[in-house]
Amino acid sequence: MLRLAPWIIVLSLVLPVVGGTLLTVPPAFGYLPVLGGDDWSFRPWLELAETPGILRSVAVSFGSGLLATGLALIIVFLFLSTIANTRFDRWIQRLISPLLSIPHAAAAFGFAFLIAPSGLLLRWLSPSLTGFERPPDWLLLNDPFGVSLISGLVVKEIPFLLLVSLAGLPQLNAGQRVMLARSLGYLPRVAWFKAVAPALYPLIRLPVYAVLAFATSTVDVAMILGPNLPSTLSVQVVHWFNDPDLTRRFLASAGALLQLLVTASALSVWWGLEKLIGKGFNAWVAGGNRQRSDGTLWLAGRGLMLIATLLPVLGLFALALNSVAGFWRFPDAWPGSVTLSHWLQALPDLARPFWMTMVIATAASVLAVAMVLAALEHEQRLNRPATRALWLLYLPLLVPQVGFLSGITVLSQMAGQAPALWVVVWAHLLFVLPYVYLTLVEPYRRFDFRWVILGRSLGLSVNQAFWRIRLPMMLRPVLTAMALGVAISVSQYLPTQMLGGGRIVTVTTEAVALSSGGDRRLIGVWAMVQAITPFIGFVLALLIPRLLWKERRGMQAL
Amino acid sequence: MERTSGHAGPLAEAGCLQLQDVALELHGHHLLHLNETISPGGVLTVMGPSGSGKSTLLAWIAGFMSPSFHATGRAILDGEDITGRPAEKTGVGLLFQDPLLFPHLSVAGNVKFGARGGKDDVAERVENALASVGLAGFGHRDPETLSGGQRARVALVRLILSRPRAILLDEPFSKLDTPLRRELRAVVFEHLRQQNVPAVLVTHDQEDADAAGGIIVTID
Numbered sequence: 001m002l003r004l005a006p007w008i009i010v011l012s013l014v015l016p017v018v019g020g021t022l023l024t025v026p027p028a029f030g031y032l033p034v035l036g037g038d039d040w041s042f043r044p045w046l047e048l049a050e051t052p053g054i055l056r057s058v059a060v061s062f063g064s065g066l067l068a069t070g071l072a073l074i075i076v077f078l079f080l081s082t083i084a085n086t087r088f089d090r091w092i093q094r095l096i097s098p099l100l101s102i103p104h105a106a107a108a109f110g111f112a113f114l115i116a117p118s119g120l121l122l123r124w125l126s127p128s129l130t131g132f133e134r135p136p137d138w139l140l141l142n143d144p145f146g147v148s149l150i151s152g153l154v155v156k157e158i159p160f161l162l163l164v165s166l167a168g169l170p171q172l173n174a175g176q177r178v179m180l181a182r183s184l185g186y187l188p189r190v191a192w193f194k195a196v197a198p199a200l201y202p203l204i205r206l207p208v209y210a211v212l213a214f215a216t217s218t219v220d221v222a223m224i225l226g227p228n229l230p231s232t233l234s235v236q237v238v239h240w241f242n243d244p245d246l247t248r249r250f251l252a253s254a255g256a257l258l259q260l261l262v263t264a265s266a267l268s269v270w271w272g273l274e275k276l277i278g279k280g281f282n283a284w285v286a287g288g289n290r291q292r293s294d295g296t297l298w299l300a301g302r303g304l305m306l307i308a309t310l311l312p313v314l315g316l317f318a319l320a321l322n323s324v325a326g327f328w329r330f331p332d333a334w335p336g337s338v339t340l341s342h343w344l345q346a347l348p349d350l351a352r353p354f355w356m357t358m359v360i361a362t363a364a365s366v367l368a369v370a371m372v373l374a375a376l377e378h379e380q381r382l383n384r385p386a387t388r389a390l391w392l393l394y395l396p397l398l399v400p401q402v403g404f405l406s407g408i409t410v411l412s413q414m415a416g417q418a419p420a421l422w423v424v425v426w427a428h429l430l431f432v433l434p435y436v437y438l439t440l441v442e443p444y445r446r447f448d449f450r451w452v453i454l455g456r457s458l459g460l461s462v463n464q465a466f467w468r469i470r471l472p473m474m475l476r477p478v479l480t481a482m483a484l485g486v487a488i489s490v491s492q493y494l495p496t497q498m499l500g501g502g503r504i505v506t507v508t509t510e511a512v513a514l515s516s517g518g519d520r521r522l523i524g525v526w527a528m529v530q531a532i533t534p535f536i537g538f539v540l541a542l543l544i545p546r547l548l549w550k551e552r553r554g555m556q557a558l
Numbered sequence: 559m560e561r562t563s564g565h566a567g568p569l570a571e572a573g574c575l576q577l578q579d580v581a582l583e584l585h586g587h588h589l590l591h592l593n594e595t596i597s598p599g600g601v602l603t604v605m606g607p608s609g610s611g612k613s614t615l616l617a618w619i620a621g622f623m624s625p626s627f628h629a630t631g632r633a634i635l636d637g638e639d640i641t642g643r644p645a646e647k648t649g650v651g652l653l654f655q656d657p658l659l660f661p662h663l664s665v666a667g668n669v670k671f672g673a674r675g676g677k678d679d680v681a682e683r684v685e686n687a688l689a690s691v692g693l694a695g696f697g698h699r700d701p702e703t704l705s706g707g708q709r710a711r712v713a714l715v716r717l718i719l720s721r722p723r724a725i726l727l728d729e730p731f732s733k734l735d736t737p738l739r740r741e742l743r744a745v746v747f748e749h750l751r752q753q754n755v756p757a758v759l760v761t762h763d764q765e766d767a768d769a770a771g772g773i774i775v776t777i778d
Binding site: 451455457460461469473551 | 650661671674
């Protein structure tokens, strides 16, 4: 049974992604008998080509993805080049995990509440600095060029890229490399870029690709921050899918395939740029120029990172403020009165979606942790890496969600199946599994094998050794992985929305649905609930071991 | 390889640990070859530099050798061939460099963890055993609150109560400071003699070998 674990993981990830993508193909070419599409044709593609603004949609999806990823990566590298274990650095590093666990939708709403013409930032600057007595007539939010979308994505992806970079740095001996380069006469920041950056990038390449794939195809963030009329391609596709006119499914399927192409081309362009920049970079490194000052780099790295960390924190604050604001005139920095009425009003509607969110999140992360533990335990018993195929874990993160979810939706509807909870849980599992695996694999392999040997020499079977030694001793990382799984699941919008067919409602689908209504107070309440939910998991993951092993100091350190 | 003192006993001697024609290889590279019989209460001391395969020998006897090594020969314990048995079925107990007390269990919980021989009076046996190494009343303590020497004693008691039919010691004193090492060496060897089971000691400390007082095999 354990032997099958790695393969079950690979299959449960690959099958839906590849199968779903393939299932998108026939309807994209007019073939879907249940909807009366009996002949193969290019009609959906012609229809797609005639959609007003389709080129612009594609351009924004493509461009915003590339720009957001590039900017986020640049800011992370600039910051890393200035890192010196100061209090500021430790403060940033401590903020990474909480920032990472804020769901995308909540983060986007928070960002929107900050930068909107009547948002918190302009209120704080008005009228003293701007002279505005009324919100300016600017398209700060949902601008047609996707600037607000790009900024929101940059801010949201920085913590992730920073986390994977910090995980990679220790194996590079970054400190020594910088020292060496400095002893050769390079300024500290330049030393980092010349001696560490080229070695770090290959280590984080796959996560960077995942960020790029996400940024080109995100739906919830683009619905909240992206342009309207036309919106980004992925948002268009989802609208077509949800159209009561079922014949729109053909158009939607063609759009989903187009989205795959857009993401694939963004990835190839990035790959090309990687080669190009790599070459130029090598020439720069080998050129041996010593700059006279790198103060600008320092300022940019620190400053941009400070802004990128402050914005989400302020965004959450803006959400909280809006959720309790009474009457709030424009240039006023603070609400005239504070009220709980929005919360009390929303509470009855919140209960069901909240529990549904928890049920799906718990199921997906428990399943994911069980599967990953089985695979890792198998690997330990074999005493060699289980299977190389586990790199396929990244597959669901590299293929746009709309691309394969649409195929699965079509399949389950063809089978006449009503939206089922297990299908939604499985879809969440696709995105939870990779992160759970990545968090557990290191602690699992680092675990001193002598504990298990000792246990077995004391008469325990391999299975008993797992339950009585490894699992209790690894409870903390296991619970942390589970909490991360919950956070990932809570932030999922599209899998619930598409596969749930509107009948499975979570806090996230409700919050995103509110974005079109524009009721700030209500959005504030729902987005706050969405943002807080993952923290419940992290708090439990922190508290349970502490309570369980109150008297065991050795367990606090592990 | 050189061998000093001791003697090879007759085949299948009761309670003996027999290592018959044991040869270890790593990637085709020959590490060691042994042919020894350890009688109950006797100690075989294996000395040699690190990387000589002496710890691997213990891993092979106890049933958890890394698959990158290759071993031939047989290990016979009390007339039973234990070669290749899973670790929990060999009846061989281990003492490591580190005491390795489970951090999630109390001192008594650690000792009880491996205790064999019925559940009825186990609490009493644990308490008596702890008392026998000067740790009476320590049962409820968190292992983390003990001193290095106390932890090593708990590990010894845990090993003894698991009633091993043979005992393997992997440099058990090497991480202790000199006075503590002497004291613990005395306690451990006294308990080993009381148990009257064969033991294999791996070390590179000549004083360990002298205290053990049995056959000494040196690997180069």
